Amino acid sequence: MISSRRPLSPHLQVYRWQITMTLSILHRLTGIALAVGTLLLTYWLAAAATGPDAFAAAQGFIGSLVGRLLLFGWSYALFYHLCNGIRHLVWDAGYGFEIATTTRSGWAVVAASVVLTLAAWIGGYLAMGA
């Protein structure tokens, strides 16, 4: 709601792209996605408390193609938000503000979140096969 005609600062597209800006909005987006994902966590626990049939239905949904795709997205969101959250906590403690450092820690977060997601899924399929 713009109530006055004051001049606005230049909008996002005038800035040169940097990794930090993408990671910043991704942190917020993954946070929102994870908040929605708490529905699945609650459903899973409630199903387990309800009984074997309800739990089987929940596991059936999670194991379906749609369920696995959702879980894959949520697992990446979780590991990203976790890694980048640690990056934020380091900033909150007052460290790592140099431009070169923020770029480097940003790419480290991307790498760590991808590795953790893949490790989680490989681990899950191994556990299922065992």
Place this chain on the structure above:
Amino acid sequence: MNLRSPLGRVRGLGSAKDGTGHWWAQRLTALALIPLTLWFCIAVIAMTGADYAAVAAWAGSPLVAGLLILLVATTFYHAALGLQVVIEDYVHHEMTKLALVLVVKALSLVLALTAILSVLILLFARV
């Protein structure tokens, strides 16, 4: 010229009165969620493909149930605080903003209670 009263300055609070409390709670829950989330992920990955009895026995053991309740409470507290910031950043209509924040808080509370009661049911069903 400084228009703030000496009392206002010493309390360090702006017109919103409680910004640091929200900020601090968000960081503390984030810190607690690092070990809790990693523990939960490893446990769930190890249980992939496990049957109902195994999952129920796992969630119903006292230590696991305690950690699950901590995880659920911290998660929903952290999520509600985070969503509140997002709403306050993007929703500029005062009543809509207030309503959305209240809906988020109410939903978080209901979901958190549902999840915690589920863990308690599994805990007491086992005894």
